[in-house]
Amino acid sequence: xxxxxxxxxxxxxxxxxxxxxxxxxxxxxxxxxxxxxxxxxxxxxxxxxxxxxxxxxxxxxxxxxxxxxxxxxxxxxxxxxxxxxxxxxxxxxxxxxxxxxxxxxxxxxxxxxxxxxxxxxxxxxxxxxxxxxxxxxxxxxxxxxxxxxxxxxxxxxxxxxxxxxxxxxxxxxxxxxxxxxxxxxxxxxxxxxxxxxxxxxxxxxxxxxxxxxxxxxxxxxxxxxxxxxxxxxxxxxxxxxxxxxxxxxxxxxxxxxxxxxxxxxxxxxxxxxxxxxxxxxxxxxxxxxxxxxxxxxxxxxxxxxxxxxxxxxxxxxxxxxxxxxxxxxxxxxxxxxxxxxxxxxxxxxxxxxxxxxxxxxxxxxxxxxxxxxxxxxxxxxxxxxxxxxxxxxxxxxxxxxxxxxxxxxxxxxxxxxxxxxxxxxxxxxxxxxxxxxxxxxxxxxxxxxxxxxxxxxxxxxxxxxxxxxxxxxxxxxxxxxxxxxxxxxxxxxxxxxxxxxxxxxxxxxxxxxxxxxxxxxxxxxxxxxxxxxxxxxxxxxxxxxxxxxxxxxxxxxxxxxxxxxxxxxxxxxxxxxxxxxxxxxxxxxxxxxxxxxxxxxxxxxxxxxxxxxxxxxxxxxxxxxxxxxxxxxxxxxxxxxxxxxxxxxxxxxxxxxxxxxxxxxxxxxxxxxxxxxxxxxxxxxxxxxxxxxxxxxxxxxxxxxxxxxxxxxxxxxxxxxxxxxxxxxxxxxxxxxxxxxxxxxxxxxxxxxxxxxxxxxxxxxxxxxxxxxxxxxxxxxxxxxxxxxxxxxxxxxxxxxxxxxxxxxxxxxxxxxxxxxxxxxxxxxxxxxxxxxxxxxxxxxxxxxxxxxxxxx
Numbered sequence: 001x002x003x004x005x006x007x008x009x010x011x012x013x014x015x016x017x018x019x020x021x022x023x024x025x026x027x028x029x030x031x032x033x034x035x036x037x038x039x040x041x042x043x044x045x046x047x048x049x050x051x052x053x054x055x056x057x058x059x060x061x062x063x064x065x066x067x068x069x070x071x072x073x074x075x076x077x078x079x080x081x082x083x084x085x086x087x088x089x090x091x092x093x094x095x096x097x098x099x100x101x102x103x104x105x106x107x108x109x110x111x112x113x114x115x116x117x118x119x120x121x122x123x124x125x126x127x128x129x130x131x132x133x134x135x136x137x138x139x140x141x142x143x144x145x146x147x148x149x150x151x152x153x154x155x156x157x158x159x160x161x162x163x164x165x166x167x168x169x170x171x172x173x174x175x176x177x178x179x180x181x182x183x184x185x186x187x188x189x190x191x192x193x194x195x196x197x198x199x200x201x202x203x204x205x206x207x208x209x210x211x212x213x214x215x216x217x218x219x220x221x222x223x224x225x226x227x228x229x230x231x232x233x234x235x236x237x238x239x240x241x242x243x244x245x246x247x248x249x250x251x252x253x254x255x256x257x258x259x260x261x262x263x264x265x266x267x268x269x270x271x272x273x274x275x276x277x278x279x280x281x282x283x284x285x286x287x288x289x290x291x292x293x294x295x296x297x298x299x300x301x302x303x304x305x306x307x308x309x310x311x312x313x314x315x316x317x318x319x320x321x322x323x324x325x326x327x328x329x330x331x332x333x334x335x336x337x338x339x340x341x342x343x344x345x346x347x348x349x350x351x352x353x354x355x356x357x358x359x360x361x362x363x364x365x366x367x368x369x370x371x372x373x374x375x376x377x378x379x380x381x382x383x384x385x386x387x388x389x390x391x392x393x394x395x396x397x398x399x400x401x402x403x404x405x406x407x408x409x410x411x412x413x414x415x416x417x418x419x420x421x422x423x424x425x426x427x428x429x430x431x432x433x434x435x436x437x438x439x440x441x442x443x444x445x446x447x448x449x450x451x452x453x454x455x456x457x458x459x460x461x462x463x464x465x466x467x468x469x470x471x472x473x474x475x476x477x478x479x480x481x482x483x484x485x486x487x488x489x490x491x492x493x494x495x496x497x498x499x500x501x502x503x504x505x506x507x508x509x510x511x512x513x514x515x516x517x518x519x520x521x522x523x524x525x526x527x528x529x530x531x532x533x534x535x536x537x538x539x540x541x542x543x544x545x546x547x548x549x550x551x552x553x554x555x556x557x558x559x560x561x562x563x564x565x566x567x568x569x570x571x572x573x574x575x576x577x578x579x580x581x582x583x584x585x586x587x588x589x590x591x592x593x594x595x596x597x598x599x600x601x602x603x604x605x606x607x608x609x610x611x612x613x614x615x616x617x618x619x620x621x622x623x624x625x626x627x628x629x630x631x632x633x634x635x636x637x638x639x640x641x642x643x644x645x646x647x648x649x650x651x652x653x654x655x656x657x658x659x660x661x662x663x664x665x666x667x668x669x670x671x672x673x674x675x676x677x678x679x680x681x682x683x684x685x686x687x688x689x690x691x692x693x694x695x696x697x698x699x700x701x702x703x704x705x706x707x708x709x710x711x712x713x714x715x716x717x718x719x720x721x722x723x724x725x726x727x728x729x730x731x732x733x734x735x736x737x738x739x740x741x742x743x744x745x746x747x748x749x750x751x752x753x754x755x756x757x758x759x760x761x762x763x764x765x766x767x768x769x770x771x772x773x774x775x776x777x778x779x780x781x782x783x784x785x786x787x788x789x790x791x792x793x794x795x796x797x798x799x800x801x802x803x804x805x806x807x808x809x810x811x812x813x814x815x816x817x818x819x820x821x822x823x824x825x826x827x828x829x830x831x832x833x834x835x836x837x838x839x840x841x842x843x844x845x846x847x848x849x850x851x852x853x854x855x856x857x
Contacts (some may be wrong), residue, residue: 031069045110049081053095071128127172133180140187163218167201175213175239182244257308270306279310279326305351400442402475416473424495434495440515525583543612560610563591570607576629644683661725665695730764
């Protein structure tokens with residue numbers, strides 16, 4: 001509370017001080033005239049008075065008396081009375097008896113003489129008020145003549161208080177008076193230091209015109225080390241009472257204000273004093289880096305604009321995610337402008353040149369027009385973008401996911417037996433969609449396994465705990481913030497998921513990015529692939545699906561490789577195939593002396609594969625005719641495909657890779673028992689699967705409606721059996737609807753197709769099935785040291801002071817404030833400036849405009 005009282009006292013006193021200038025109705029400023037006896041008897045302890053003693057008024061003294069009379073009201077505002085003392089002719093006392101004494105004015109506090117002023121030094125109201133206050137405030141305002149004296153005062157103040165250093169060409173001027181009047185209010189808060197030595201001002205590093213007064217606010221309270229200089233912020237305006245008061249108010253305002261409410265409702269001292277407020281748009285995962293940039297920017301704009309850190313996570317901003325800066329002006333009725341800027345220099349230019357705001361908005365409007373013209377081309381990821389935009393206000397539960405940086409990445413890999421890392425870009429729609437799935441994976445894993453607390457460190461090497469699953473630590477790296485990590489880990493596309501195990505090469509996930517698929521991959525990758533089995537009983541148990549209970553939901557088919565002890569080449573190829581298929585399938589390996597007995601039980605000889613499908617008691621034996629890892633991988637993937645599968649968005653890529661024609665039965669719901677039986681009989685009777693017999697349920701996979709419209713223009717009556725060869729000609733044939741779906745009828749129809757006796761219903765385009773737009777070249781965009789596409793702090797030419805960037809943070813409230821002095825105490829811990837406002841500027845500034853453009857969030 002005492003600190004709060006000190007902060008409010010100058011403001012309240014200044015209001016009283018300003019109010020005292022309002023003239024009272026009927027008040028008059030009359031110079032009192034008293035005899036010496038009356039004057040000395042009227043003096044009160046603690047009260048100051050300025051007295052001029054005179055026998056009679058000579059013509060030469062008349063101008064001085066006029067100025068004394070004019071200063072009565074000004075000095076009364078500070079409780080100082082002004083009196084003309086009429087000396088009797090016979091009075092030869094100290095003040096009336098000597099001729100020299102009659103040419104002076106005397107300043108008393110009570111009955112104690114404070115200062116004698118030659119009358120020629122009090123030549124106008126400004127000089128009278130300035131010199132009188134200067135004499136009374138001898139403790140609050142120190143006068144220095146040498147650099148040594150100034151440095152001694154600075155050193156004494158460091159870590160305790162701030163200093164207001166003022167240069168005036170001469171005492172008694174209007175600027176001198178303004179300084180003294182402000183010092184009367186702020187003298188107990190800051191130490192004022194005055195000089196008239198121009199060389200001293202030059203020694204401080206400031207080189208203005210020596211004929212102009214100058215004021216520097218010296219931030220000595222934050223300099224805890226004697227060797228650390230006091231950072232100085234000059235007053236750019238003329239030295240008037242209002243300008244000085246305004247400057248001191250700004251110096252005492254919070255360096256950076258943290259905002260967790262609607263920015264339209266935010267009001268700070270900067271706005272109240274007619275200055276703009278710059279919002280840096282941040283988010284939780286980049287908070288520390290964004291705050292450091294905000295503090296750097298605040299030092300550059302100190303006295304010109306305020307800076308606030310606005311959290312996207314706490315405020316539902318209805319603005320484009322690519323915006324990274326907002327500008328609020330003190331003008332009423334003017335809406336906040338949301339902008340996209342590339343670095344802090346642009347922000348500074350924006351504040352100093354108001355015309356730049358309109359120019360930047362015009363540029364962005366032109367970009368928006370360009371996007372409207374290319375709406376027909378912006379079709380890639382539109383559904384993903386729409387979904388992310390719809391859910392942007394939903395806060396993701398990321399507490400169980402560790403955020404990694406360049407400093408913490410490698411140490412985190414040692415915390416758990418298995419570390420899963422999501423590499424993503426915070427501005428990119430697919431990345432944000434996968435981040436949602438990733439958060440759901442964390443919840444699923446928590447339900448499946450035992451939880452475990454992992455002790456990790458943050459950027460400041462401060463330890464903290466994060467709760468995860470036993471043996472599995474989920475983490476994430478925002479490549480937009482930490483491109484160096486992603487480049488080192490060979491991440492060239494977003495999003496990318498890798499699993500790191502101690503002593504092994506990282507395992508990359510190439511499957512679907514849904515929650516179930518990701519969870520299955522993570523769980524299956526926990527089991528060694530291949531799992532080395534030591535006895536026939538273990539091998540038989542493996543074929544029966546005897547795995548840990550938490551894997552039961554994700555285990556579908558067991559693949560067992562059987563080898564004799566001499567088949568080293570085949571074993572090595574199988575082990576390599578296991579490393580490729582890890583996380584996608586469970587693989588076992590048996591190569592003991594009795595391997596021949598195990599394989600003969602299933603009518604094969606080593607080297608061989610034994611496949612046991614879950615829910616099917618039979619075991620299929622397959623001889624390994626080829627012993628390369630890729631051939632084994634291809635064989636396993638082929639054998640794992642269903643005989644008569646239901647086609648979905650998730651499994652379609654696996655069947656397209658076969659590059660074979662499709663015989664698809666489209667249905668509105670489950671297919672009938674008869675059709676299912678006949679189609680399954682057909683599928684099992686096909687030699688080497690010359691085509692892919694399958695079915696598609698339009699209720700489970702609504703995209704099938706669009707497929708049928710592409711085939712036939714309109715959706716035909718269901719069910720409908722269709723033959724389509726996507727890889728050769730693209731011809732689409734429709735099974736005669738008047739015939740029943742039986743194996744015999746289908747084979748007869750297929751013979752007619754082969755003989756060219758059927759007319760295709762349609763022919764698909766021969767264009768390659770490629771993305772409608774070229775992919776982003778992320779490596780070209782990223783600069784591992786200073787990404788050019790994010791807003792970053794940078795030195796401006798001529799900055800003489802080292803940057804003071806506080807680190808750390810207190811508990812956040814709706815508006816959390818930290819004064820420049822509090823911030824500066826932590827400044828020593830911070831590295832050099834130039835940090836980016838990471839994750840808040842999703843604008844590809846380094847990218848050349850392309851003819852076709854991706855849609856942006």
